[in-house]
Amino acid sequence: DAGVIQSPRHEVTEMGQEVTLRCKPISGHDYLFWYRQTMMRGLELLIYFNNNVPIDDSGMPEDRFSAKMPNASFSTLKIQPSEPRDSAVYFCASRETGSPLHFGNGTRLTVT
Amino acid sequence: GENVEQHPSTLSVQEGDSAVIKCTYSDSASNYFPWYKQELGKGPQLIIDIRSNVGEKKDQRIAVTLNKTAKHFSLHITETQPEDSAVYFCAASPWGDSNYQLIWGAGTKLIIKP
Numbered sequence: 099d100a101g102v103i104q105s106p107r108h109e110v111t112e113m114g115q116e117v118t119l120r121c122k123p124i125s126g127h128d129y130l131f132w133y134r135q136t137m138m139r140g141l142e143l144l145i146y147f148n149n150n151v152p153i154d155d156s157g158m159p160e161d162r163f164s165a166k167m168p169n170a171s172f173s174t175l176k177i178q179p180s181e182p183r184d185s186a187v188y189f190c191a192s193r194e195t196g197s198p199l200h201f202g203n204g205t206r207l208t209v210t
Numbered sequence: 211g212e213n214v215e216q217h218p219s220t221l222s223v224q225e226g227d228s229a230v231i232k233c234t235y236s237d238s239a240s241n242y243f244p245w246y247k248q249e250l251g252k253g254p255q256l257i258i259d260i261r262s263n264v265g266e267k268k269d270q271r272i273a274v275t276l277n278k279t280a281k282h283f284s285l286h287i288t289e290t291q292p293e294d295s296a297v298y299f300c301a302a303s304p305w306g307d308s309n310y311q312l313i314w315g316a317g318t319k320l321i322i323k324p
Contacts, residue, residue: 102253140314140316140317141254141299141314141317143311146311154311189253189254191253198244198256198259199244199256199312200256201246201253201254201255202253203251203252203253204252204253
């Protein structure tokens with residue numbers, strides 16, 4: 099099992115640019131989560147999906163953030179336009195019903 | 211809603227000594243309490259978890275204890291080693307709900323001094 103796979107590992111972009119983060123969950127997992135981690139705010143849940151359907155996006159900071167899950171093996175988190183305050187590590191995590199959560203190794207985003 | 215407090219924020223112990231990290235939670239409906247370890251440059255990894263029908267669970271050098279009456283749970287690491295240096299997160303959630311959500315503590319940075 100390759101675990102949760104995220105790409106890219108690092109992303110550096112200029113303010114105003116569009117950023118797309120990608121995630122491949124563990125095969126068979128029916129829940130997928132996007133988290134953001136910063137020193138100031140810790141681990142924040144942005145959005146989660148169940149069977150590819152968004153269930154709760156109340157953690158998405160604002161309309162600049164959007165997430166999709168077109169199929170069971172792929173999800174994207176998009177920021178458009180990006181701002182310096184979006185700089186953080188973004189984690190994708192997945193689990194199956196009744197099992198613990200597994201995290202990817204994250205994407206470190208720097209917006210200059 | 212649920213709120214989880216974790217302390218200390220930083221813990222420095224001598225190699226070979228024990229380390230204890232404590233968390234308190236507010237929602238009495240919570241019944242699942244995992245602990246995650248995050249090493250530098252990696253995502254959090256589950257190291258041990260406990261459900262509210264048990265008071266203690268052990269896995270080699272790590273153990274977790276739960277006091278439901280007082281609404282607190284603790285992580286114990288014995289005979290600490292350099293590779294135990296990391297950030298540890300506790301979390302709480304109602305497990306019975308298939309849509310369970312983890313509420314996270316703020317994390318404890320554990321430093322093992324050689």
